[in-house]
Amino acid sequence: MDLWVVIPAYDEERSIGATLRRLGEQTDADFTLVVVDNGSTDGTVEVVRAFGDEHPKLDLRIVHEQQKGTGAAADTGIRHALAAGATHVARTDADCLPDHGWIAAVKRAFDEGLEMVSGPLRPRTDEFELKLWERRLLPAVVGLAATFGRFRPGNQDPLYLGPYVMMPGCNVAISGELYERAGGFPRTRIEDVHEDRALVNQVRKLTTAYGLRKDMTVYGSVRRLRAYGLVGTLGWYADHRYKPDVVDIR
Secondary structure (H helix, E strand, C coil): CCEEEEEEECCCCCCHHHHHHHHHCCCCCCCEEEEEECCCCCCHHHHHHHHHHHCCCCEEEEEECCCCCHHHHHHHHHHHHHHCCCCEEEECCCCCEECCCHHHHHHHHHHCCCCEEECCEEECCCCCCCCHHHHHHHHHHHHHHHHHHHHCHHHCCCCCCCCCCCCCCCCEEEEHHHHHHHCCCCCCCCCCCCHHHHHHHHHHCCCCCEEECCCCCEEECCHHHHHHHHHHHHHHHCCCCCCCCCCCCC
């Protein structure tokens, strides 16, 4: 297994350092890391380069994608990895902290026969001083979105071989062969299409070898939740029924 990790990044100079440090602390260090600069206007690239210089044992690459969008950037990074020989690819985001055993959990899931896998998304506690209700809110929002997804008409089709499973783009891994068969992430902006849901539904037409693993945990930023509020966040994840003026929350 040749596993690569892809991180799309846009104007993340304040957050990506923590993400890179967490990946540098993985219990399984046998992976290659690709950061996709999505046209950043701040010091994101400089932060990544400095981290790479300080951690020469970490195989860290930087690629560029000027077409705006998490889908476009993630797809560029994954296709770069596949062209370089990756057999499996995992993705997280530049404001997230994968659990220290995340890479090991991803590999175990593939060894068990899954071709696409995701896991729990929990709130980061290092960005803000979170109150108890805030610690519980992000998992609740994810749970509500997952429940809605199972009943959403757009996720119902006789062509689907298995049930809908919510797999957030910040915590997902897929075999290279399945990624190419499924057509990859749509090259879209986050405000236009939830590229993670689109990829899951493409995969559902091809195989039932996808699922969730409890040990594959990622800790995500609550900055969108704080900016949009509970109702706005739920509306955002429910097919962008809530469309904020500012999408790129920093």
